[in-house]
Amino acid sequence: MSAPITGGALLVTGGAGFIGANFVLDWLAREGDPVVTLDALTYAGNLANLATVARDPRHTFVHGDIADRALVARLLREHQVRAIVHFAAESHVDRSIAGPDAFVKTNVLGSFALLEAAREYVGTLPDSARAAFRFLQVSTDEVYGSLGPQDPPFSETTAFDPRSPYSASKAAADHLASAAWHTYGLPVLTTHCSNNYGPFQFPEKLIPLMIRNARRGERLPVYGDGQQVRDWLHVSDHCSALRAVLARAAPGSRYNIGGSSERPNLEVVRTLCALLDELSPRTDGASYAAQIAFVTDRPGHDRRYAIDQRRIADDLGWQPQVRFEQGLRDTVRWYLEHEDWVRTVESGEYRRWLDLNYTGRDPGPAGHGSPGAPSGHADTRSQAAGGGSDKARASSAIPPDAGTAPASRKGHAR
Numbered sequence: 001m002s003a004p005i006t007g008g009a010l011l012v013t014g015g016a017g018f019i020g021a022n023f024v025l026d027w028l029a030r031e032g033d034p035v036v037t038l039d040a041l042t043y044a045g046n047l048a049n050l051a052t053v054a055r056d057p058r059h060t061f062v063h064g065d066i067a068d069r070a071l072v073a074r075l076l077r078e079h080q081v082r083a084i085v086h087f088a089a090e091s092h093v094d095r096s097i098a099g100p101d102a103f104v105k106t107n108v109l110g111s112f113a114l115l116e117a118a119r120e121y122v123g124t125l126p127d128s129a130r131a132a133f134r135f136l137q138v139s140t141d142e143v144y145g146s147l148g149p150q151d152p153p154f155s156e157t158t159a160f161d162p163r164s165p166y167s168a169s170k171a172a173a174d175h176l177a178s179a180a181w182h183t184y185g186l187p188v189l190t191t192h193c194s195n196n197y198g199p200f201q202f203p204e205k206l207i208p209l210m211i212r213n214a215r216r217g218e219r220l221p222v223y224g225d226g227q228q229v230r231d232w233l234h235v236s237d238h239c240s241a242l243r244a245v246l247a248r249a250a251p252g253s254r255y256n257i258g259g260s261s262e263r264p265n266l267e268v269v270r271t272l273c274a275l276l277d278e279l280s281p282r283t284d285g286a287s288y289a290a291q292i293a294f295v296t297d298r299p300g301h302d303r304r305y306a307i308d309q310r311r312i313a314d315d316l317g318w319q320p321q322v323r324f325e326q327g328l329r330d331t332v333r334w335y336l337e338h339e340d341w342v343r344t345v346e347s348g349e350y351r352r353w354l355d356l357n358y359t360g361r362d363p364g365p366a367g368h369g370s371p372g373a374p375s376g377h378a379d380t381r382s383q384a385a386g387g388g389s390d391k392a393r394a395s396s397a398i399p400p401d402a403g404t405a406p407a408s409r410k411g412h413a414r
């Protein structure tokens, strides 16, 4: 273990995205140190996520690309940055299947540029500041591949076996970060977390997409048989784990972070429906579960992820605090109270993406809707929801009267 780092600014990349924004808000609420947020504001980044710290003198927002080495070098120098927390990424598996180039560009080349800028900057620091500097590479459990039902969970020594362009690009960045530590001594920390959920998650991911679609009377697309298992981690637990890693982990170390909440996707969707039935019932009295529709599975869809997190518990004393049932209830409440936010982040680009990903996606194996779904709900152009955090979903249409009849909203495709 090394000495905790204190003093100086944090450079948070991707801080206008889901996890990054939660991290920035959490950090500023708990720690005194300033934060510089660097974000390219892609479709997934939204300044509204940081609205509550817009006037906080400890927070600086910079609109820019992690691949811009001159910009990053200037920010590191001017703000005397003592740690980089690297969230910026293209993060959506389905998008990586439809168009992998952006994933290589940002996740691999962008991360490499950031590492190089950090290496150059650290070389200019006095010994004590160099020893205290940290580069935190925020990665995913998806780099480990897919588990069978009886396989042991991923540990930090599980071999990488990425299956999608997204996870391959994250694995490549992890290797480059590891190389920067082993070759140049850049004090890198790497974390592999499971599926996050909570406030400010873009509604292309499983949980917010289902809430959005349910409320709009649209179908709730479930990939394949819905039995893909994910370990759900509340974003506040992820933030506390990252703070623990930054404060106490030794340079060069690697930690898995999970929520101890393995659930099949279909169970998550059904639980969401039950929560919505209680908190915001359909006007026709039927359950939102009637809107569930099984659709064709994602190519190469990983079956199960599970996390062995004994290392972070033993070394850093970290454990997740949020029970999945409570976290999901709080999340549903948050989305119900922030439907304006959802509308705001749904740009034209987002709607074009829904068209691209879901046009022509067939109904699932049985071509059926879900148990209890009104016939016709499994429209071939429905959205699909797969793995949660780094995963699928999108829209389609059923009349606003909460799922009582299929309908094809003009252009809803997919």
Ligand SMILES: NC(=O)c1ccc[n+]([C@@H]2O[C@H](COP(=O)([O-])OP(=O)(O)OC[C@H]3O[C@@H](n4cnc5c(N)ncnc54)[C@H](O)[C@@H]3O)[C@@H](O)[C@H]2O)c1
Pocket (backbone or CB within 6 Å): 013, 014, 015, 016, 017, 018, 019, 020, 038, 039, 040, 041, 042, 043, 044, 045, 046, 064, 065, 066, 067, 086, 087, 088, 089, 090, 091, 092, 106, 110, 138, 139, 140, 141, 170, 193, 194, 195, 196, 197, 202, 388, 389, 390
């Ligand atoms: N969401 C999850 O469940 C999950 C799980 C495991 C790991 N992760 C990792 O955590 C990180 C954050 O995930 P998220 O869900 O918050 O992602 P997100 O897609 O919500 O946010 C990504 C942010 O990065 C920004 N960005 C993209 N390209 C950029 C570039 N070239 N330069 C600067 N900024 C850029 C976007 O504008 C956006 O604000 C990612 O690295 C992801 O791989 C996420």
